[in-house]
Amino acid sequence: MKNITGFGKFVIYSRIALHVCIIYLFKVKPWQYPRFLRRAFILLMSFRHNAVVKVFNGYKLQLYLPAYPCRAFFYALDSKLLKTPPGPITIVFSMTKACSYKCPHCYQKKDGGPDLQEQKLIETLINVRDKGVAMFDIEGGEPFLRFERLLNLIKALDSRSEIWVNTTGMHVDKNNLTALQANGLFGLMISIHSPDRKIHDDFTGIAGSFETACQAIKLCKDLDLVVSINSVLAEQEINDGKLNDLMELAKSLKADFVQLIHPKPSGLWLDKSDHMQNDKSFITDVQQQHLLYNSKAKQFYPALAAQVFEERKTGFGCTAGAVDRFYVNATGEIQPCEFLNISFGNVNIEDFDVIYNRMRSYFNNPCQDWLCCTQAQSISEIIKKYELQATPLPWQYTQELIKTWDRGPQTPLYKKLGIYKK
Ligand code: SF4
Incomplete structure (x- = not known):
């Protein structure tokens, strides 16, 4: 390839x-x-x-x-x-909290409440699509644990959507992949957090999870589905040159993309401050790796999609709040991004449009600051102040919090595009 x-x-x-x-x-x-x-x-x-x-x-x-x-x-x-205001293109859409893995960085492990009823879930999915979302990243927990539900979701969409499923690889087999593919599945995003099998297994808390992920990738490629390896590669491993090892592994598995996800102080890591890859020169190095693995010199490797490159200040900046993306959690909370543990409302309580418009009116102008990094502490403080037992912050607290936020300068790319009035 x-x-x-x-x-x-x-x-x-x-x-x-x-x-x-x-x-x-x-x-x-x-x-x-x-x-x-x-x-x-x-x-x-x-x-x-x-x-x-x-x-x-x-x-x-x-x-x-x-x-x-x-x-x-x-x-x-x-x-x-063509839309005014412009619509988002992509969503991370959680369909269940169920998951047997124990990843320490999970952004939704502390989320409270039961999974949405299936009818409400599908209704929300369609509402999201009708806002302009063209790329769905359906996730869990582990979506394959509730396969019928997953299949019904995919059946509800049509060719206006490119449909990905985000998985650990657990419970993926040829039969269920074939059924999803027949109904429009485009590809899988499969998590591998280190090229070293022991480090990955220790991270997920599941022995054999590395092998499970690799097998799932091979099954996908046999069916000509598209694969992205999603990786929150540790700072130390990147410093040790292990990104190259990860790219070699991805190449050997014939993956199409490697998405390198910057670690976020969110969910279980909300109060984490060490090894969060915030150093400017570190970020510049990763951005250089992005350019390298998208150049002719590495054309036989998967394309590297480094989040710190895509969201750089001169690129798309922070695209939360349906600027480009947003998040629906498994219980129906509408969040600006999966990495921001705040909610603008729950679809069980209010109409989707009301919540969506509320969120859009706050994110009415794209800005540069990575809110997941700059505002984690303020979210944590509210959780502690009100002794909240679960995430995300309900709208009543979100409302209070966001008044204090500074989202940084306007993103130049959007300014140039001129699609926002302000
Ligand atoms: S909060 Fe903004 S910068 Fe952080 S991951 Fe979400 S969209 Fe990207």
Whole structure:
């Protein structure tokens, strides 16, 4: 497998640009067309640092942008460039808290309440899709533990959505993958937190979990499903050059992406401050690795999607609050991001639109600061102050808290796009 870089990438981008010009000529009012094209060009070029990954149904310019030329790709473009205010493109959507793993960094282990009723869950899924979300990352807990529920969710979506399932690999087998694929599954995100099997098994608290994850990847690739390895690789391991080992492992397993997730003070790690990879030079090094593993020199490796690169100040910044992404937890809480343990409301209590609009009115302008890093302490203080036993903070406390937040300067990329009024 070879990623597309250099001249090949230029050809793909030119093809997309031409295709977009033609399609939107009939979709956009003539006097709005030049402005639309300018915005589409800026958006397209914001992905230029990534290799193009060829997948079974087209080309991925970025992990969270649906593959071109699928319907979901254009649905994402409509959401971002035609809607006012612009819609989010992606969601992390939790369908159950059930999980037998004991990962110490879990952002939702302390969440309270029962899983949403299935009918409400599906209704919420459709509401999310109708807000413009084109890329679904359906997660748990462990989604494969409640397989019928997972299958019904996927059946409820259509080709406007690129559907991923986020899993440990546990309970994944050929039969259930085939059933999901027949109903529109695009790929799996499978967690491997170290290239060293013992370190990964110790981290998850489950002996054999490394092997389980590797087997799940192989099954996916046999079925031509797309795979991203999701990894919260420890600071020490990155310092020891283990990111290269992880990329070698991913290459040997024929994974398409490696998503390197920056550790977050959230959930079980809410009060954690050591080894959180906050050092500027450390982050710059990881950003360089991102560029390297998306270049011609590494075109036979999976593409690296380093969160600290995508969310850099000159990139997308913090995209929480449905700027680009948000989170629905298993109990129906609407959160700005999975790593922010605050809620704008619960769909069991209020209408989805009311909660969503409330969240959008707060995140009405994209900003640069990584709120998961800058505001964890303030969330923790509220939890302690009111002796709350579960996360996320209910809306009554969130409301009090966010008034005090500074989200940093406006994200330049969004300023340039001009899709936000403020
Ligand atoms: S809070 Fe913002 S910076 Fe942090 S992970 Fe979520 S979107 Fe990214």
